[in-house]
Amino acid sequence: MIVFGSTLSPYVRKCMVFGAEKGLELELQPAGLGRGGPDFQAASPFSKIPAFKDGDFLISDSSAIVAYLEAKYPEPNLIPLEPRARARTIWYDELADTMIMAAGAAIFGNRFVRPRVLKQECDHDAADCAERDLLPPLFDYLENVIPASGFLVEDRITLADIAVASPFATLGCIGVKADPNRHPRTAAYAAAILARPSFAAIIDKDQALVTAMGGPVTAQQAA
Incomplete structure (x- = not known):
């Protein structure tokens, strides 16, 4: 799984930390400011970071990314159910x-x-x-x-x-x-x-x- 962006962005950092707290290995690839390549552009049509790739699934926006990770990897739970x-x-x-x-x-x-x-x-x-x-x-x-x-x-x-x-x-x-x-x-x-x-x-x-x-x-x- 790849996160596109820079962790100087709080939104990108949120995704990387969320993954780390779940024990996931997320690869960070530099993107934004003209960088990122075709996968980044496909995941983020307006070139906003972070963007995300998991196989053939592409999405952008930090809240969408963490929602996906929570649904796919529900344990440990980081978005409460109550x-x-x-x-x-x-x-x-x-x-x-x-x-x-x-x-x-x-x-x-x-x-x-x-x-x-x-x-x-x-x-x-x-x-x-x-x-x-x-x-x-x-x-x-x-x-x-x-x-x-x-x-x-x-x-x-x-x-x-x-x-x-x-x-x-x-x-x-x-x-x-x-x-x-x-x-x-x-x-x-x-x-x-x-x-x-x-x-x-x-x-x-x-x-x-x-x-x-x-x-x-x-x-x-x-x-």
């Missing part, structure tokens, strides 16, 4: 994919992707605004809902934790994290989930790549 737990898991997946990523993309895109990857001008005001105004309310919310167990649903690792922690991993590569003084529960939660072997090996490679490409570009550096 109706309320299942609904909460899907809610957290959506929270991560939309609201957290809206803030994360503005920060990571303008501080790393545009200046380091695309060699384009970046909008430092947009990145600063997202870090100042968009992230804190999300951290406030998580601070109030993270259970004592350290897992969002059913006191065990599920898609909820994998999805929510994935943007934290990307932002952490450029030094953006929850403040342990203001959001101690959220900071501890993220650190614990990202320390799991399924995340840690990927994060080490992502951090090395970001560093090798020059790291983030802030407004102060640009000035």
Whole structure:
């Protein structure tokens, strides 16, 4: 089974970690930004990552990919069957994919992707605004809902934790994290989930790549 993309993308990382937590061996093939080849184009007609191939089955979108893996490999269960737990898991997946990523993309895109990857001008005001105004309310919310167990649903690792922690991993590569003084529960939660072997090996490679490409570009550096 092949996942197309780059694990600097939280969506791609979500798929790879989901597979790892199930004990699956997923092959990562670089794609996006003009890369990927015919299989990637067939799986993702709009060239969005991640895309996925399993034999003759091709699909794109991280939520579609993890739904396929869960259905084909139901054990260990990472999307709960109990109706309320299942609904909460899907809610957290959506929270991560939309609201957290809206803030994360503005920060990571303008501080790393545009200046380091695309060699384009970046909008430092947009990145600063997202870090100042968009992230804190999300951290406030998580601070109030993270259970004592350290897992969002059913006191065990599920898609909820994998999805929510994935943007934290990307932002952490450029030094953006929850403040342990203001959001101690959220900071501890993220650190614990990202320390799991399924995340840690990927994060080490992502951090090395970001560093090798020059790291983030802030407004102060640009000035």
